[in-house]
Amino acid sequence: MKKILIVDDEQDIVESLKFVLEAADFTCYCAYNGEDGLRLAKEIIPDLIILDVMMPKINGYKISRLLKYDAKYKNIPILMVTARSQEEDKIIGEETGADEYITKPFELDEVVKKVEKYLK
């Protein structure tokens, strides 16, 4: 079974994503802050990461860059979740290395479809 890491400081969002992805036969690992997310990513080496941009301590953009510059992890697809704030808009303007962006509020089915596209 493919492993998916969900990193978001909003537990409710992690919960709902976990629910639909497990229903679609993926194994989900969850982290509720950037630091745990990065550690978990290196520990379990997931097949795909769903990453929130705005998080305390380490934001999604930094995690994405750290992973994408590391040969060991650079092939892991990253779906970046954004709330389209001005600050995020600026960051997205730069090179984040993310493979895809999902804007809040998103359709759960669409997220599942995108995940399946990368993990086929």
Added chain:
Amino acid sequence: MNTCKSDKIINMIKILVISDRKDKCEYFSTIFNKNTYELSCMSDENLIYDLISGDTPDVIIIDAQINSLKNINKKIKSIANNSIIIFLVPSSNIDKELIKYANAFLTDDMSDDFVISTVNVNLRMKNSLEMLSNSNKDLADSLYRLNALYSTSSQFSGTLDKAKLIQYMIEGMDRALSFSLTCTLSLCTAEEPVLILNSLYELSDELIEALKLRTVLNYNSLFEREEAPIQINTDTLKVIKQIKYPASRFTFNLFRFDNMFARISLGDNLFGCVEIFKEAPFSPDDATCFQTIAQQVSLPLKSAILYQEIIEANTKLAKLERLKSEFISIVSHELRTPLTSIKNSLDILMSGRCGEITESSEKFLSMAMRNVQRLSGIINDLLDLSKIEAGKMDFNFAPTNINTVIDYVKTALSEVAKSKGLSIITEQDNSLPDITADAQRLEQVLTNLVSNAIKFTPENKTITISSNLVNSKDIHINEYFKDSIKLAPGDYILVCVKDEGIGIAPKDLLHAFDKFAQIENSLSRKAGGTGLGLPIAKQLLEAHHGAIWCDSELNKGSKFCFVIPAVRVEQLV
């Protein structure tokens, strides 16, 4: 006492006769009336010099036939250069040397009348010359003052800096009045009153304290019985010293000086006051000049203060604008996250993965879902609007055919229209030129207009989208909008969306493009929507140098029209 004495002397004409001939002395004293002329006669050289330098005569008659006095001419001339010098010469010949010093000549055999009139003619000439030279001096003086005033005025108009204006005023007064000491109380620097002491010499601490106290008293005296609007005291007064010759000190009593005082004000606006001191008395002209400069500085000072206020207001506005967009950004972010959780939960519930859904629970789940979508629509619209208003909206201008946009919107919305039993028809001019526009934004505008039409039109009716090429002079904008829309002359693409819906009352028509206008209207609120669609459409069209307006009749239908300049693509290149 002094004046009385000088009056008497001025009235008497002083004549000095230098001769050792007693008969001559007597002769002159008989012919010159004692009431008008004060005659002295002497021949002692030393006494003559004493008399001339002490009490200079108006007329000096020198007997040229006295051999012993021959060499005194030059010296007399140099001491009494304002006196009329007349030589008494023999009738036969004139010593050429004497012409250098003489104003006139008399001979022994001249008649009395001749002698008197020679003296009087010369006196009149001397008076005229004196008057001329006095007016010349006055003229030069006025010219100097005028120049000082002029250059000060030009300096005033050249700056909007309050401190500089005060400085220019002091310099201007210095040039025009040449005084020793100025005290300028400047209230222009708001809460901190500043006393500028401009002085030729260094001021002792005691004198500065005295000047501070004097300034506070002066300031308070400007408000008769009333309380001064700004309370100043010697402790809070900030003193700026400007000393010309710091090596020397003022040690005298200030009250022995002449002084002048002026308020610096415009109408009821008091900016400060200025007092100047001088060892010698000030003349009435000095006073006029002083008041003029004090008045002249007032208007530029007022401008400077207003300018300062505008700058401050602008900074505040810019800060508010920044806060507003930050606020919207934060709010929209903070709203999106919980909204996502609600939406996700509803999605999962509706998918039936958590158990079977009854008919009534589906009704309420979709109600919740609809409102989540509405809320997220509002957030998107708010973000769009704040971006446009902040000028941060990026437009992708490219050659665009409006008919392509119309076809796209018609196709996208025909399903929704059909579900409400409505039909959308188009009346397109197929020869329309391409225009330079952001096709996606025009789709947004048109989608909004057609969605509104669908919302507000009852079943079995028709919505018509039309497109035309028109000249600005053939565009008829109704009375509600014609004042706010100014179109440059030229060709425009006109697009209209006509419905057969509930229409808009005339009083609401003007506010149709205001933010959240729909919220005022409970009837249309049922139809859903954010209330931001039309203001966004208006802003998007204005970014295209276009305009939007609406014709409507209550219960008959509305027609929303917009125009975009038909500038051909090749014309822009």
